[in-house]
Amino acid sequence: MSGDHDHDHGHGGSELSEMDLRVRTLESLLVEKGYVDPAALDRLIETYETKIGPRNGARVVAKAWVDAKFRAWLLEDASAAIASLGFTGRQGEHLIALENTPRVHNMVVCTLCSCYPWPVLGLPPVWYKSAPYRSRAVIDPRGVLREFGVTLPEDVEVRVWDSTAEVRYLVLPQRPAGTGGWSEDRLADLVTRDSMIGTGLALDP
Amino acid sequence: MNGVHDMGGLQSFGPVRPEPNEPPFHAPWEKRALALTLAMGATGSWNIDQSRAARESLPPGKYLTSSYYKIWIEGLTKLMLERGFITPAELASGRMQSPPAKVARILRAADVSIALARGSPTVRETTGAPRFKTGYNIRTSNWNPATHTRLPRYCRDKPGVIEKVHGCHVFADADAQGDPRPEWLYSVRFEARDLWGEHTTASAVYVDLWEPYLQGG
Structure with a gap:
């Protein structure tokens, strides 16, 4: 699986066309047998391409940065606080927010498969599902962070959260300095997907 | 199942x-693979733990050399073949050769948004009380079922502390066997040195674990 990119962009053109053919064949069979509605397939794809993605999570984070009551609610009951912004559902039925501070850095992984908080972050990136990340995040998170260009001070406690059940984790990154008085919309642009997984930090203004 | 999907701690x-x-996608077929997996899941013919079990029981070489959406297609195909929804001949030809199996429901386009927004919550009402409370010391079991489990190998037979009681959730190990019974689910904190000795850069690892995996510390 570490070779996902190689397969897609490099020597694996044959796998691409093989999979393309195979999935087309499977789809036409399942449609003919009446198990799936092709219009529903299109709707599912459209949803994850255009509606559900990390901009949802960025809105949650930006609101928590400016609204102390919302922040407290998010840390107490993330499912309810996030649902109040309209983000609910599949692969995010039970949400917990993890607060990064100058003393504690949280990072999320699923060592067993690819569990990820879809309603707030969308579909997981290839690296999140890949063997290098799933294997090393729990034993060498600082080494993994370096591969993302992040070096944390030695005295920071690094906590890794392995998503082994149906609870999904969203990291609340630290608010960047120099953003006092910024609007939620402006702040949301500093919130990267990786900062909400814990493999990155929010962008500096 | 002690399989290659259980990757925590490998270094190679x-x-x-x-x-x-x-x-979001790297090829058009990945979009269709996602949609087919979700739409077939919505028929209610198997649960998410059975889907995971199907993927992680693929031959190790195939699992390790397949992209994640390919693993999904392999798992989906296996679930449908096992249940007689499709036959190998149909899979080869792409044409129906036997009548369809009965499914509980078919996901229609108009219902997609509602179905996704609802999701499949796993928390269940219970009259019982959890055995452990926040702050309790526990030890995980030395637990090696040949069937699906969500207790990773790296945190078996290890000491930990209950961080939080999540509630009573459908127990993945039983659910994969078709028994959706709930068990208490906990967030457990493991000190990284208890898992890895000196060879770690983590401070602590938190894992969500059901009560049957845990013993009093």
Whole structure:
């Protein structure tokens, strides 16, 4: 699986066309047998391409940065606080927010498969599902962070959260300095997907 | 099942390679693979733990050399073949050769948004009380079922502390066997040195574990 990119962009053109053919064949069979509605397939794809993605999570984070009551609610009951912004559902039925501070850095992984908080972050990136990340995040998170260009001070406690059940984790990154008085919309642009997984930090203004 | 999907702690896979501005999909077939997996899941013919079990019981070489959406297609195909929804001949030809199996429901386009927004919550009402409370010391079992489990190998037979009681959730191990019974689910904190000795850069690892995996510390 570490070779996902190689397969897609490099020597694996044959796998691409093989999979393309195979999935087309499977789809036409399942449609003919009446198990799936092709219009529903299109709707599912459209949803994850255009509606559900990390901009949802960025809105949650930006609101928590400016609204102390919302922040407290998010840390107490993330499912309810996030649902109040309209983000609910599949692969995010039970949400917990993890607060990064100058003393504690949280990072999320699923060592067993690819569990990820879809309603707030969308579909997981290839690296999140890949063997290098799933294997090393729990034993060498600082080494993994370096591969993302992040070096944390030695005295920071690094906590890794392995998503082994149906609870999904969203990291609340630290608010960047120099953003006092910024609007939620402006702040949301500093919130990267990786900062909400814990493999990155929010962008500096 | 002690399989290659259980990767926590392995060190031989090389560096993580983040892709700048990664798109949601890398090929058109990946979109269809996602949609087919979700739409077939919505028929209610298997549960999410049975889906995971189907993927992680693929031959190890195939699992390790397949992209994640390919693993999904392999798992989906296996679930449908096992249940007689499709036959190998149909899979080869792409044409129906036997009548369809009965499914509980078919996901229609008009219902997609509602179905996704509802999801499949796993928390269940219970009259019982959890055996452990926040702050309790526990030890995980030495637990090696040949069937699906969500207790990773790296945190078996290890000491930990209950961080939080999540509630009573459908127990993955039983659910994969078709028994959706709930058990208490906990967030458990493990000190990284108890898992890895000196060879770690983590401070602590938190894992969500059901009560049957845990013993009093």
